[in-house]
Amino acid sequence: MQQGLDVSARTSSSSPADLADWSAAELLEAYARRTVSPVEVTNAVIARIEAYEPSLQALYAYDPESALKAARESERRWGAGDAKALDGVPATIKENIATKGTPVPLGTSARPLMPAEEDAPSAARLREDGVVILAKTTMPDYGMLSSGLSSFHPLARNPWDLSKNPGGSSAGAGAAAAAGYGPFHIGTDIGGSIRLPAAWCGVFGLKPSFGRIPIDPTYYGRVAGPMTRTVRDAALMMTSLTRPDVRDPMSLPYQELPWLDLDIDVKGLRIGLMMEAGLGLPLDPEVRAAVQAAAKAFADAGATVEEMRPFITREMLDGLDDFWRQRAWMDIGALTNEERSRVLPYILKWAEGGKSLTGAQVYAGINQMMVMRHAAVAATHRFDFVLSPVAPNVAYEAELASPIHDPERPFEHIGYTVAFNMSDQPAASVNAGFTKAGLPIGLQVIGRRFDDVGVLRLSQAWEQMCPDKRPWPKL
Known part of the structure; x- marks a missing residue:
C-alpha cells in the first residue's frame, strides 16, 4: 500500500505538477487570479488518470480530448471575464447518470449499448456551470452490489490497497475521488451506494435528502450526491446539483440554501450515537473505536452525546430484500436466455430469489420498508444529528461481491445506512481515521429530514477536528 499527497495541506502556491490534488475551492480561486488555467489542471488530471487507471479501473467512457476542448473553452471564459459558477473544475459522473451520446449499461453486459439522448439532471447542471467532464465511473451490475465487481466493467480497486474493494455501487466514483481524478464526482445511493465507497475510500460522500437533487429516472429512495475529498467541495457541487429539473416529479421544491455557510457551533448540540445496527455483521473493533473517539471529541467540544438504541429489525431488512429481489427479477427475467447468461452470476442468483415471490410477499416487503421509514424518523427526531459507523467493516477483498459473498444474505453490511434512504433523511460519510493496516474508516453523520446544510456543517466540523489525517x- 502506497501513500500520496494530502489535498488538505494544499495551498494556492502549490506547483503545477500537483494540480490534480487541488480542491475545487482552490482551483476556482486560482482561476480568478489567473495563476492557474483550466487547461493546465485538466492536463494534470489526465496525467494522473493515465498513471493510475491501469491499476484502479475506475473509469468508463474516458474522453480526454473532449475534456481538453471543454477546458480550453473554460480558459477563454475566464480570460474574457465571463466565467461560470464552477468553470474549469474537472469531474467524473457515475455511469448510471446519463450523459448525452454515451451508452448507459448499468454495469451489466446484458443491456444493449444505446447512446443516451440527453444529459440527466446532475450532468446537465454541472455542464451548465462549466465543469469539465472527463469520464463516467464504473458500477456493478444494476447497481445492486457494495462492490466494484461487474460483468461489463473491469474490476475496480481501492487506491488505498489494490487488493481491496472500493465499495459500491458508486465504486469508480469512490476510487476516482481518492486517487485525485479531479475534485468533483457524482454517485448515486439507494441503500448506501455513496456512503459505503466514500467510507472505504476515505473521501466525503453526501446522500442528500430524497428529492433535493433532481434525478432521472427517479425511484423510491434513490438519490444522487457528491463524492469529494473535502466537505467544502461537496457544498460547491450542491450549489449546482440542486437546481430544479422538470423531469423529476418527486423532487423537492427548489430552495436557495446557504450551502457554503459551513460554520457551526457544536456546543449545545444534542447528538445521538448509534453504535449498533441491530442486525447484520458484527462491528469491527477498530471501526467502533474510531466512531466512539469522534463522539467523544464532539462531547468534549460541548455537545450532549447520548447513546441511541438500534431500530432496524430482521423483518424490515428481509422485507426490503424481498422487494428488491423481485424488482431485479422484473428486469432480469424479461431478458432472453442468452442475455441473462451475461449477468454477473452473483446478481443473477440473488434476483432469481424474487421470481417465486407472491404478490402478498412483495407487498409485505414494501410495507416493511415503510415500517423502516417510520422507525428511522421516530428513533432520530429528538436529536439534532446522529453519529454512527457507515459500515460494520472496512474495505474487503476486491474480487468479492459483498463482505460475506453470499447472495442469500446480501445486505448484512448495510444496517447503518439503508434506513435513511427509506426515511428521506440526509446522511454523509466523512473519514474518521484508519485501521492499523491503513484502511479508511467512515463516520456517518445523519441529519433531520431536509437538513442537508446541517449535515455538511457537522461533517466539516469533524473534518477539522479529526486527528488522524493522512496523505x-x-x-
Whole structure:
C-alpha cells in the first residue's frame, strides 16, 4: 500500500505538477487570479488518470480530448471575464447518470449499448456551470452490489490497497475521488451506494435528502450526491446539483440554501450515537473505536452525546430484500436466455430469489420498508444529528461481491445506512481515521429530514477536528 499527497495541506502556491490534488475551492480561486488555467489542471488530471487507471479501473467512457476542448473553452471564459459558477473544475459522473451520446449499461453486459439522448439532471447542471467532464465511473451490475465487481466493467480497486474493494455501487466514483481524478464526482445511493465507497475510500460522500437533487429516472429512495475529498467541495457541487429539473416529479421544491455557510457551533448540540445496527455483521473493533473517539471529541467540544438504541429489525431488512429481489427479477427475467447468461452470476442468483415471490410477499416487503421509514424518523427526531459507523467493516477483498459473498444474505453490511434512504433523511460519510493496516474508516453523520446544510456543517466540523489525517494514496 502506497501513500500520496494530502489535498488538505494544499495551498494556492502549490506547483503545477500537483494540480490534480487541488480542491475545487482552490482551483476556482486560482482561476480568478489567473495563476492557474483550466487547461493546465485538466492536463494534470489526465496525467494522473493515465498513471493510475491501469491499476484502479475506475473509469468508463474516458474522453480526454473532449475534456481538453471543454477546458480550453473554460480558459477563454475566464480570460474574457465571463466565467461560470464552477468553470474549469474537472469531474467524473457515475455511469448510471446519463450523459448525452454515451451508452448507459448499468454495469451489466446484458443491456444493449444505446447512446443516451440527453444529459440527466446532475450532468446537465454541472455542464451548465462549466465543469469539465472527463469520464463516467464504473458500477456493478444494476447497481445492486457494495462492490466494484461487474460483468461489463473491469474490476475496480481501492487506491488505498489494490487488493481491496472500493465499495459500491458508486465504486469508480469512490476510487476516482481518492486517487485525485479531479475534485468533483457524482454517485448515486439507494441503500448506501455513496456512503459505503466514500467510507472505504476515505473521501466525503453526501446522500442528500430524497428529492433535493433532481434525478432521472427517479425511484423510491434513490438519490444522487457528491463524492469529494473535502466537505467544502461537496457544498460547491450542491450549489449546482440542486437546481430544479422538470423531469423529476418527486423532487423537492427548489430552495436557495446557504450551502457554503459551513460554520457551526457544536456546543449545545444534542447528538445521538448509534453504535449498533441491530442486525447484520458484527462491528469491527477498530471501526467502533474510531466512531466512539469522534463522539467523544464532539462531547468534549460541548455537545450532549447520548447513546441511541438500534431500530432496524430482521423483518424490515428481509422485507426490503424481498422487494428488491423481485424488482431485479422484473428486469432480469424479461431478458432472453442468452442475455441473462451475461449477468454477473452473483446478481443473477440473488434476483432469481424474487421470481417465486407472491404478490402478498412483495407487498409485505414494501410495507416493511415503510415500517423502516417510520422507525428511522421516530428513533432520530429528538436529536439534532446522529453519529454512527457507515459500515460494520472496512474495505474487503476486491474480487468479492459483498463482505460475506453470499447472495442469500446480501445486505448484512448495510444496517447503518439503508434506513435513511427509506426515511428521506440526509446522511454523509466523512473519514474518521484508519485501521492499523491503513484502511479508511467512515463516520456517518445523519441529519433531520431536509437538513442537508446541517449535515455538511457537522461533517466539516469533524473534518477539522479529526486527528488522524493522512496523505492521499499514491500508486
